[in-house]
Amino acid sequence: MLRAIIVDDELLSVKRLNRILSESGTVNVCRTFLNPLEALDYARENPLDIVFLDISMPEIDGMSLSARLRAHDKEIHIVFVTGYDEYAVQAFDMNALDYLMKPVTAERVARTLERAGSKTAVTVSESLLSIRLFNGLQLHRQDESRSLLRLRSPKTEELLVYLIYKGKVSREEIIDTLWGGFEPEKAHKNLNTTLYYIRKTISESQLKNPINAYRKEIWIEEEHMDCDLYEFKRLVKQIRQEQGISALNLIRQAEDLYTGTFLKSKGYEWAIAQSRQLEREFIELLELAGKHYSESGQSNPALHYFEAILKLDPLREDISLETIRIYIANGRMNEAVRQYRSLEQMLKQELGTVPDPRIAAAIRNVDPLALSL
Template sequence: MLRAIIVDDEPLSVKRLNRILSESGTVEVCGAFLSPLEACQYAEENPFDVAFLDISMPEIDGMSLSERLTELHPSIHIVFVTGYDEYAVQAFEMNALDYLMKPVTAERVARTLDRIRSRPAAPAPEPLFAVRLFDGLRLFRQDEERILLKMRSPKTEELLAFLIYRRKVSREEIIDTLWGGLEPEKAHKNLNSTLYYIRKAISGAQLDNPIKTYRKEIWIEEKHIVCDLYRFGRLVKQIRQGQGTAVLPLIEQAVEWYTGPLLNGKGYEWADAYRRQLEREYTQLLELAGKIQLERGERESALHYFEAILKLDPLREDVSLEAIKIYIAVGRMNEAIRHYYQLEQLLQQELGTQPDPRMAEMIRIAIR
């Protein structure tokens, strides 16, 4: 049985297509989404065979969504569904399997399903090279065995991490960054030999090599790699394109991917600025999630995000103010008072200042 998802911002269209597919007896609708962002989140974690996509949607149009979905699942079939036939040529330029006009009919959907079944089955996906750069550096083969990859030396690890971070970079920049103190000839030899040992470790794990070279450039071919840094970056981009509470599931997923500072404990100076940037982005996501949860009346959930921010930056008085408001609102007075006094002591030690007087006033009023 085919597994399908439907993405359309019109509830009636989703309901109609869901019914037709379910009644076909050959399709399991495993997800029906009004929000493309929620569909992306689902696709990150779940397999499926075919996606029925509306083309004209407010958050992400169907064309862009199809690119994101096929990036995650290269073998899926894409079927566009729309009320405007002027998109037909563009749809087939995107290599869509089919194009359905609204309102869809059972007969027309049946022909689409026949086309899907007539296609040869896609081969089982090859295991991918998995890289985790947050909170250290971990390398393994992403399959049931999860074989760990060991690099030959710390410099081999550093070169691999640098290539994944930069994605595409010149040999000269690599040498300036990693072998800046050596004579040019020796530096080039070190680069070539270190590349050789990286490729040897990857091929030894029976993985496709993601490192490509041409003349003076070296780059990472992302289709052969699963990287937490890349996943986090894509989610941040989707969140920035989204609106309102619809982005909350994506924020939650991005927060899960960010398990700690970039390359934590490795001491790579070239990563310092980017590490700080990522931490700022992570903090901004926590803050946005906290505000969304407050708007929804979910105080405890909002508090979870505000407390996570304060673990990173305990001097954030604006966040402490929000946290104390929530402690008081949910009846956790002792924690409100304890938080205030801890902040007071910390500000005095670090900055020689006192907390925002609004905090003390809120507590004073609450304990009357």
């Protein structure tokens, strides 16, 4: 689909053209603008295929705006939209794609779009950027090739990940987080340059661009990428609204996604709190599944989830007790004792305490001498 913006200081004209373009099925109207200066800022930071410009506008007329847009991107298609035909010759002298008279009609716009399609050399790929943030960082194409994407530098990686993590964020917050301590002018330049290289890599890989940038904010279009973090959050929200088998099936999906700590080994300070929060949410899901299976007498799946919790949080005495009870019930006394000793050692080292007496009692009730050594 052609990526487009509409620039016109008449709101009714904008609405009419927006409706016609949206109904065409071949155009994605990214934004509409009543202010040409705002449109220019947007076009400088977002890839576009075609721009529909009113000619008579305050501050910058359509002709001047067209020249500035072409200076930024010589491949962009310009379509002038006006209520006066005296500009036609001048418009085509500027190599405009087309010249539409108001009020525009769907039939006339269709001919313009046919011309734009025939002149557009770049084929828009349907492939998405796929990013995995659990257990490290991996970027690749979401297609049969699954080819890896390599960004220019560690900073381009960090900026992309931060944008994905935040979803929508102000430029000032990005600068404070990633370029804190820099002079404002240099920090803004670093942000713009780094963002440029991210988008360049995505464009050269013929992937849909998920990043939108404007003067004060940058945001991610989630539907234009495949991200394990977004899918995990969606599952957590859905699980909290489900019960029984449906919830358990969703927990299994979440377990497949959570392959390790969020951004493991990347060392981003801003990611520490999010990493802990995601781990807590994952443990809650494991505990929900473990208790469900335990209460329904299904010891093997219950044990699977309890053991998974202890790998992430080995100091959980309540989960250790549940695990030891299952070991005992299945005649695995040696493993019950081993789990108790492991908990005992960690509590002593980390907290200077001893396990809950109920845990030892559960073992001694079966074998009074099991903990005597």
